[in-house]
Amino acid sequence: MSRHTAFRYCLDPTVEQQRALARHAGAARFAFNQSLRVVKTALAQRGTDSAHHVPWTGFDLINSFNAWKKTEAAGRILAVDSDGVAQIQTTGLAWRTQVCQQVFEESAVDCGRALAAFADSRTGKRKGPRVGFPHFKRKNASQSSFRLRNRQRNGGQAAIRVGDVTPRSVTLPGIGTIRVREDTRRLRRLVVKGRAKILHATVMFRAERWWISLTAQAADLHPTHRHPPRALHDQGSWVGIDLGLSTFAVAASAAGTEVARVERSPRPLGAGLRQQRRLAKSLSRKQKGSERHRVAAARLARHHHRIANIRSHFLHQVANMLVKTHDQLVIEDLNVRGMLSNRRLARAIGDAGWATFARLLSYKQAWRGGALLTADRWYPSSKRCSACGDVNAVLTLADRVFSCSCGFHTDRDHNAAVNLAAWPSVQQDFSRSPDPRAGGRATNARRQEGADRHPLGFGETGLVDAGTDVHAATVA
DSSP, rough: EEEEEEEEEEEEEEEHHHHHHHHHHHHHHHHHHHHHHHHHHHHHHHTTTTTTOOOOHHHHHHHHHHHTTTTTTEEEEEETTTSSSSEEEESSSSTTGGTTTTTHHHHHHHHHHHHHHHHHHHTTOOOOSSOOOOOOOOOOSSEEEEEEEOOOTTTTTTTSEEESSSSEEEETTTEEEEEEESSSSHHHHHTTTEEEEEEEEEEEEEETHHHHHHHEEEOOGGGGGSSSOOOOTTTOOOOOEOOOOOSOOOOOOOOSOOOEEOOOOOOOHHTTHHHHHHHHHHHHSSSSTTTHHHHHHHHHHHHHHHHHHHHHHHHHHHHHHHHHHEEEEEEEEOHHHTTTTTHHHHHHHHHOOOOHHHHHHHHHHHTTTTTEEEOTTOOOOBBTTTTTTOOOOTTTTTEEEEEEETTTTEEHHHHHHEEEEEHHHHHHHHSSSSOOOGGGGSSSSOTTTTTOOOOOOTTTHHHHHHHHHHSOOOOO
């Protein structure tokens, strides 16, 4: 078993089960907030006492919460007898036995992961946007969740079972058997044949419905569904995939043969924008806290959920079509975050889901034993002529037909896909260039202290004006 996959189903709980699910979600929120509160208190005490221990990892937070939930600080229940004498009947969280104890542990682990992400982002170990310090979770949040592990006693049944009572059911520890709306036959067959093992279950409340995501550790795909291995000397034919807005994807080989073309994506956000505005205006006219405000918010949430499902379904279809027919793919490293700064195209770019499509291609191709390369961000796939190799620097986004001085004319997206397919053979030339505009990244560049934090404001004294710029040339 070497791959992890998830199966997501929509639950159909009864009224009592909905209360139990909400109780577990509230317990998860409470445990996360309490773990974070312990960390903040320890950090404040460490300011005065440097030797004070700060629980930071998930293991430390679990031990801290388990020790706290049995003390009087967590709460106590007093019982008064007939003589009027009050005695302590219960010490600690009185409702801790009403939920599965795994909810507390998993929430503490989540808090530890959030703290680790914050620390790694500050030290530079974590790539991507900066991660801030964790915040407390709100009680009335529209999205809540909790996670349960699949424990199995020696010789006993697993804690999380699918199809145990009826084919469309799932059994969770501390909650019981809940009906499922979809068919669970695929997961049940994998578990029965020993080709999959359920690790944990995440129950979520989204768009006024309860959902469950079962994470399983499954075996590799059957050899008939995997790409045949290639010899070491056999490089094969790479297929480049160019993504766009007018045409979602164009796939072509280095020889110039177009193998696939997806004309338009469904663009669910743009198609449902009129309805979204109507629902948002209806929500803004309702009084907060009222029943009608809750109903209007639920309608808007279901609309957003439907848009996300349409986009996800389309991206999965295109990704499956490509990875099933080609074992060597090349995609481009798009700066989606930078493109979203264009206010004219931000909505269309976000609606296309390019980053999600690249992530789907990555793990789907790995499951089937194929290869996936990512071309350098500065590789001019659109401006480079696939016939002679010259770069057309004056090519604009409005030019949909690529024209070269050598007389070569073709579709812009097709030309970019052919250049991406040829990337494995030309990547050596572009990786040596120190100039980003010439096709490479600038490495080992010296950066002044605090240059990436905020730009120089109006009226502030610069390094040159103050005479503290160590990079400025010395004036004789």
